[in-house]
Amino acid sequence: MTAVAVSQSRARRDGSRTKITVGLSITGLYVLVALLAPWLRPADPLAQDVANALAPPSGGHWLGTDELGRDVLSRILTGASIDLPIALAVTLLPCLLGTALGVVAGYFGGWADAVVMRVSDLLQAFPMYILMIVLVFGLGPGTSSLLISFTAVGWVVYARLVRGEVARVRSAEYVAAAVTGGLRAPRIIALHVLPNTLRQTFVYLTSDLVFAVTALAAFSFLGFGVQQPTPEWGAMIAAAQPYLDAAPWLTVVPGLVIAVLAFGLALLGDGLQDGTGRR
Amino acid sequence: MRGSRYGFVGRRALSLVPLLAGILFLVMLLLSVTPGSAARMVAGPRAGQDEVDAVARQLGLDLPVWERYLHYVGDVLTGDLGTSFKTGQSVSEQIAAQLPVTVAVAAAGVLLALALAVPLAVLAARRPGGPVDQAVRVFGALALGLPGFWVAIMLIRLVALPTGWFPVAGWGADAAGHARALVLPAVVVALGIVPPMVRSLRAAMIELHDAEFVVAARALGYRGVDLLRLFQARNALPPLVTVTAAQAGYALFGTVVVEVAFGLPGMGQGLVTAAGTRDFPLVQGYTLVFAVLVVLLHLLSDLVTAATDPRVRISA
Numbered sequence: 271m272t273a274v275a276v277s278q279s280r281a282r283r284d285g286s287r288t289k290i291t292v293g294l295s296i297t298g299l300y301v302l303v304a305l306l307a308p309w310l311r312p313a314d315p316l317a318q319d320v321a322n323a324l325a326p327p328s329g330g331h332w333l334g335t336d337e338l339g340r341d342v343l344s345r346i347l348t349g350a351s352i353d354l355p356i357a358l359a360v361t362l363l364p365c366l367l368g369t370a371l372g373v374v375a376g377y378f379g380g381w382a383d384a385v386v387m388r389v390s391d392l393l394q395a396f397p398m399y400i401l402m403i404v405l406v407f408g409l410g411p412g413t414s415s416l417l418i419s420f421t422a423v424g425w426v427v428y429a430r431l432v433r434g435e436v437a438r439v440r441s442a443e444y445v446a447a448a449v450t451g452g453l454r455a456p457r458i459i460a461l462h463v464l465p466n467t468l469r470q471t472f473v474y475l476t477s478d479l480v481f482a483v484t485a486l487a488a489f490s491f492l493g494f495g496v497q498q499p500t501p502e503w504g505a506m507i508a509a510a511q512p513y514l515d516a517a518p519w520l521t522v523v524p525g526l527v528i529a530v531l532a533f534g535l536a537l538l539g540d541g542l543q544d545g546t547g548r549r
Numbered sequence: 550m551r552g553s554r555y556g557f558v559g560r561r562a563l564s565l566v567p568l569l570a571g572i573l574f575l576v577m578l579l580l581s582v583t584p585g586s587a588a589r590m591v592a593g594p595r596a597g598q599d600e601v602d603a604v605a606r607q608l609g610l611d612l613p614v615w616e617r618y619l620h621y622v623g624d625v626l627t628g629d630l631g632t633s634f635k636t637g638q639s640v641s642e643q644i645a646a647q648l649p650v651t652v653a654v655a656a657a658g659v660l661l662a663l664a665l666a667v668p669l670a671v672l673a674a675r676r677p678g679g680p681v682d683q684a685v686r687v688f689g690a691l692a693l694g695l696p697g698f699w700v701a702i703m704l705i706r707l708v709a710l711p712t713g714w715f716p717v718a719g720w721g722a723d724a725a726g727h728a729r730a731l732v733l734p735a736v737v738v739a740l741g742i743v744p745p746m747v748r749s750l751r752a753a754m755i756e757l758h759d760a761e762f763v764v765a766a767r768a769l770g771y772r773g774v775d776l777l778r779l780f781q782a783r784n785a786l787p788p789l790v791t792v793t794a795a796q797a798g799y800a801l802f803g804t805v806v807v808e809v810a811f812g813l814p815g816m817g818q819g820l821v822t823a824a825g826t827r828d829f830p831l832v833q834g835y836t837l838v839f840a841v842l843v844v845l846l847h848l849l850s851d852l853v854t855a856a857t858d859p860r861v862r863i864s865a
Contacts, residue, residue, distance in 0.1 A: 388571075395843055399802030531694070
């Protein structure tokens with residue numbers, strides 16, 4: 271390896287380490303806020319004080335109050351304990367379902383493979399979001415609809431990823447050795463096949479979280495997501511629209527809060543991508 | 550016919566028939582996935598059972614699934630997408646009026662994204678892991694994290710309102726008005742698809758960097774722009790087309806949020822309104838048209854790839 275190449279690969283390693291550190295710090299901060307929200311927030315996020323509505327940021331209300339006089343800082347902090355778990359759930363459920371279907375398709379092949387792949391072809395023909403909107407529409411707005419529609423649409427990518435990897439590993443010698451060694455399929459899959467897919471799945475999971483965080487807010491904005499008066503960040507932005515001129519902080523702050531979290535997750539995903547050696 | 554251009558087009562188009570049939574089936578099933586009955590929802594909560602049954606018959610819900618499917622396929626093939634529950638207007642007419650707006654927003658967004666992503670990817674791929682590459686990727690993470698609808702609101706508040714260059718809402722009356730109304734929405738759509746585009750293109754460029762024919766060309770003395778133009782650009786075209794098609798499908802979604810935020814009279818806004826008022830035939834119509842657009846997009850991308858890369862025609 272030439273000196274230039276060495277310094278380049280070192281620069282890349284340092285770069286990805288910085289990205290992972292910054293990404294993890296941002297994400298960790300949000301997780302901490304989500305866990306400690308009940309103790310961190312200065313006021314009840316649902317307590318109304320109409321006489322004091324749309325107050326600008328001040329010593330009493332660091333981020334001002336909303337159209338019903340609720341403390342914005344308390345609502346933002348509480349929002350972390352609402353947005354984070356939902357984002358995690360709408361990312362993990364499709365991942366689990368997709369992994370399971372991908373294993374079945376890749377390991378057993380045959381008609382199971384054919385069914386899983388044809389259904390995923392069909393789902394991929396729709397723009398993902400359109401399908402989600404339509405599903406949430408069919409099921410009615412709310413958190414459980416979000417969970418179902420994200421899962422019904424999002425499993426496809428994981429299934430394809432895991433299926434490909436499982437099909438590749440399946441013919442590997444160490445799996446053949448496990449078969450001759452008398453191990454049964456579930457054990458072989460759990461011990462020898464799945465671990466090889468974990469890393470890639472995890473990288474994709476991180477980038478999917480970025481999508482989930484912004485998509486959740488978008489759904490609330492469109493009126494299909496978490497409903498008022500829950501202090502969900504996207505719903506807060508949607509509710510603030512009539513007061514954009516009188517109280518811009520009601521729109522600006524939740525948006526920045528979402529953007530910083532998504533940025534942290536995206537950095538983390540980018541850093542992890544470097545680590546896998548895939549370019 | 551094997552290997553001929555027309556044969557390839559024909560085979561590729563034929564392979565879409567089962568996919569389209571499946572799409573039609575899914576869209577038709579929409580009426581059945583709703584908890585409670587669709588007929589009850591249309592008739593209203595206070596309607597008697599006779600009324601609900603009458604609506605069910607009118608919607609064809611009393612027929613077996615396969616018969617409903619055949620009817621639906623027949624209707625769609627003759628261009629009849631039903632009538633809106635709320636307005637009584639023909640669904641196909643309403644969608645036909647909104648389609649150009651959505652296509653214009655998505656196309657403007659994709660073009661702007663291409664104009665940004667191609668140079669960024671070329672720059673980043675020059676020295677993978679170098680400072681420019683890292684900067685491009687941090688920018689990508691930043692752009693990826695910005696919620697589109699929020700950026701739209703901010704652009705309206707910080708750019709459209711103070712400068713008066715762009716309409717705050719609406720589609721404009723003439724071509725010039727349309728063009729001005731497209732600028733900010735295109736920025737928002739592009740922002741969401743530039744990062745994944747840069748990522749894929751960058752990977753494709755790096756792969757080309759190490760390809761044997763590029764190494765050979767470099768050994769022959771080709772450098773810089775000449776190398777890029779004569780050897781790399783041509784071979785970067787197929788991945789560019791594929792990536793663009795995939796992201797254009799995503800841009801179609803972007804238009805939903807953007808149309809709502811900018812008050813543009815397109816299919817995205819129509820879909821949200823129809824979903825909000827539980828107007829089943831309209832929602833079905835939008836879903837179908839969006840899906841067909843995506844299918845056509847992928848077909849187009851395959852055809853462009855085939856036209857520029859002879860290997861695809863031969864192996865297909």
